[in-house]
Amino acid sequence: MTPALTTTEPATTSAAAATLDRPAVRLSHVHKSFGRPGAATPVLDDISLDVAPGEFVTLLGASGCGKSTLLNLVAGLDRPTSGDIEVPGGRPALMFQDHALFPWLTAGKNIELALRLAGVPKAERRAEAERLLELVRLGGAHKKRVHELSGGMRQRVAMARSLAQGAGVLLMDEPFAALDAITRDVLHDEITRIWAERQLTVLFVTHNVREAVRLAQRVVLLSSRPGRVAKEWRIDLPQPRRIEDAGVADLSIEITEELRGEIRRHVQH
Amino acid sequence: MSSTDTTTLVKDRSGDTASVEAGLDALDSVQVQRTPLTQVLRQKVLPPVLGVLLVLGVWQLAFSLELTTPDKLPSPAAVWSSLTDLWYEGTLFSIIWTSVWRGLSGFVAAVAIGTPIGLLVARVKPVRAALGPVLAGLQSLPSVAWVPAAVIWLGINNSAMYAVILLGAVPSIANGLVSGVDQVPPIYLRAGRTLGATGLAGARHVLLPAALPGYLAGLKQGWAFSWRSLMAAELIASSPDLGLGLGRYLENQREFNDMSGVLLGIVLILVVGVAIDLLVFSPIERRVLRNRGLLVTTR
Numbered sequence: 001m002t003p004a005l006t007t008t009e010p011a012t013t014s015a016a017a018a019t020l021d022r023p024a025v026r027l028s029h030v031h032k033s034f035g036r037p038g039a040a041t042p043v044l045d046d047i048s049l050d051v052a053p054g055e056f057v058t059l060l061g062a063s064g065c066g067k068s069t070l071l072n073l074v075a076g077l078d079r080p081t082s083g084d085i086e087v088p089g090g091r092p093a094l095m096f097q098d099h100a101l102f103p104w105l106t107a108g109k110n111i112e113l114a115l116r117l118a119g120v121p122k123a124e125r126r127a128e129a130e131r132l133l134e135l136v137r138l139g140g141a142h143k144k145r146v147h148e149l150s151g152g153m154r155q156r157v158a159m160a161r162s163l164a165q166g167a168g169v170l171l172m173d174e175p176f177a178a179l180d181a182i183t184r185d186v187l188h189d190e191i192t193r194i195w196a197e198r199q200l201t202v203l204f205v206t207h208n209v210r211e212a213v214r215l216a217q218r219v220v221l222l223s224s225r226p227g228r229v230a231k232e233w234r235i236d237l238p239q240p241r242r243i244e245d246a247g248v249a250d251l252s253i254e255i256t257e258e259l260r261g262e263i264r265r266h267v268q269h
Numbered sequence: 270m271s272s273t274d275t276t277t278l279v280k281d282r283s284g285d286t287a288s289v290e291a292g293l294d295a296l297d298s299v300q301v302q303r304t305p306l307t308q309v310l311r312q313k314v315l316p317p318v319l320g321v322l323l324v325l326g327v328w329q330l331a332f333s334l335e336l337t338t339p340d341k342l343p344s345p346a347a348v349w350s351s352l353t354d355l356w357y358e359g360t361l362f363s364i365i366w367t368s369v370w371r372g373l374s375g376f377v378a379a380v381a382i383g384t385p386i387g388l389l390v391a392r393v394k395p396v397r398a399a400l401g402p403v404l405a406g407l408q409s410l411p412s413v414a415w416v417p418a419a420v421i422w423l424g425i426n427n428s429a430m431y432a433v434i435l436l437g438a439v440p441s442i443a444n445g446l447v448s449g450v451d452q453v454p455p456i457y458l459r460a461g462r463t464l465g466a467t468g469l470a471g472a473r474h475v476l477l478p479a480a481l482p483g484y485l486a487g488l489k490q491g492w493a494f495s496w497r498s499l500m501a502a503e504l505i506a507s508s509p510d511l512g513l514g515l516g517r518y519l520e521n522q523r524e525f526n527d528m529s530g531v532l533l534g535i536v537l538i539l540v541v542g543v544a545i546d547l548l549v550f551s552p553i554e555r556r557v558l559r560n561r562g563l564l565v566t567t568r
Binding site for chain 1 (some may be wrong): 286287290291293294296297298403443456457459460463464465470474478481523550555557558561562563
C-alpha cells in the first residue's frame with residue numbers, strides 16, 4: 001500500500017513521509033481510574049501503544065482488563081485520568097458488540113445518516129450508501145428494516161455505517177462476539193478483505209484468542225485489574241487465514257497459556 | 270511461493286466467502302409478512318363486534334323482562350330513535366363537532382406545552398428533581414377537580430374549558446416523553462456520539478426518534494385525558510356562551526329526565542373517544558412500532 005507514496009513528487013514526499021512516520025493511534029502512559037479521587041479504582045495503568053497506519057492490532061485480555069474502557073478513550077467518548085491519546089486522523093469510527101443500528105431507519109438510511117453527520121453533501125449520500133452496502137455484500141438491502149436482517153447482516157450494515165464516517169481508524173469492541181461460529185468466520189473474512197481494500201487501521205478488542213490470531217498483524221495481551229500491556233506478538237502468517245490453520249492454532253495455544261497465567265495471578269490475593 | 274498462488278487463493282476464498290455469506294443471509298433473514306385481511310377481520314374486528322352485540326342483547330333482554338321501568342332503562346330502539354331525532358333536527362354533527370373541536374384544539378395546545386416541559390424534565394437534572402414529582406402527582410389528580418378553580422379564575426367560558434383540558438393532558442404528555450427518553454437504550458446515544466451526533470444534532474437524529482414510541486404512548490393517554498376532562502367540564506359548567514357540546518347535551522337530557530337521551534349522550538362520548546384513538550393514534554403508533562420490528566408478535 002506504500003509504493004504510491006514513494007513515487008510522488010519530492011515536495012509532497014516529505015509531508016507524506018511525516019504522516020507515514022506518525023502512528024495512526026498513539027497512547028502514551030495512559031492511566032484511567034474510576035471513582036472518587038482517593039478511593040479511585042485504577043482500570044488502565046500506564047498503557048503505551050502505537051498503532052501504525054494500515055495496521056491491524058487486536059487487544060486481548062480477560063474480564064476486567066479495561067479493553068472497552070481503552071476503546072472508549074481512543075474513540076473520545078471518555079478522557080484518560082492522565083497520559084495522552086493522539087489520533088491524528090480525527091475521530092475514529094467505533095463498532096460495538098451490539099450492532100447499535102437505529103431501528104427507526106432502514107439499513108441504507110442508517111448509513112446515509114452517518115454520511116450526513118460526516119458532512120457528505122445530500123446529493124452524494126444515496127449513491128455512497130449503495131456503494132458501502134455493496135462493499136459489505138448487501139447491495140439491495142438499502143430499504144431493509146433493521147429487524148428484517150440477520151445478526152451477521154446487521155453487523156455488516158454496522159460495518160458499512162462505521163466506514164461511512166470516513167475515518168481512517170476503525171475501533172471494534174468485540175463486534176462478532178454475539179454471532180454464531182459460521183457467521184463469525186465469514187465476517188472474519190470480510191473484515192480482513194475490507195481492511196486490505198480500504199487500507200484501514202484497525203484496533204480490535206476481543207477475549208477470543210483464536211479470533212485475535214486469525215485477524216491481526218499484532219496481538220497485544222493486556223493484564224487484568226488494572227489493565228497493563230503484558231506481552232505482544234507479531235503475526236506474519238499470510239492472509240487470508242482460517243481460524244483452523246495450524247499456524248493460528250499453535251500461536252493461539254501459546255497466547256492462551258500466557259492469558260491463563262495472567263488470570264491465575266489474581267488467585268493469590 | 271509465487272504471487273499468483275496467493276492471488277488465486279484470495280480470489281477463491283473471496284468467492285467461497287461470498288457464497289457462504291449469501292446462503293447465511295438467505296437462511297437467517299427474518300421474513301416479515303403482513304397478516305392477510307381476512308385474518309385481520311376474523312381475529313381483530315369480529316370479536317369486538319360480537320362483544321358490542323352481546324351488550325346490546327343483554328340490554329334488550331333486560332328491557333323485555335321489564336327489570337325496571339322504561340324511564341330508567343329505555344330500549345336500544347328508543348336510544349336509536351333519539352339519535353335519529355338529533356339527525357333530523359340537524360344538530361347531531363354540530364353537537365359532536367363543538368366538543369371534538371374543543372377537545373382537539375385543547376389537545377394540540379397541550380402537546381405544544383407538554384413537549385418542551387417533557388424535554389426539559391427528561392434532560393435537565395435540576396428541573397427533573399423539581400418538576401418530576403409534581404408532574405407525576407398531577408397525572409394522578411382527576412382533572413375534574415380543576416373545574417371549580419378554572420371557573421372562578423376564568424369564568425364560565427371556553428378559556429375555562431381549555432384550562433381544564435391542559436391541566437389534564439399536559440402532565441401525561443410530558444410524562445410520556447420523559448419515560449420515552451428514559452427508555453432510550455444507552456447504546457443508541459453512544460453510537461450517535463461516535464457518529465458525531467452531539468448536541469442538537471444528537472437530539473434531532475438520535476434522542477427524539479428513539480424516544481418516539483414512549484412519546485406516542487403519552488400522546489395517546491394525553492388525548493384520553495383531554496377528552497375526559499372536557500366532558501367533565503362541559504357537564505359541570507353551563508352557560509349559553511359555551512354552545513351545545515356532548516357534555517352539555519348529556520346534562521340537558523338529564524334535566525329533561527330523558528333517559529334515552531342520556532344514554533345516547535354516553536354512547537356518543539364513548540364512540541368519539543374510541544374513534545379518535547382508532548383513527549388517529551393507533552395507525553401512527555402501529556406504523557412506528559412495525560417499522561422498528563416491535564410489532565412482530567401480535568396478541
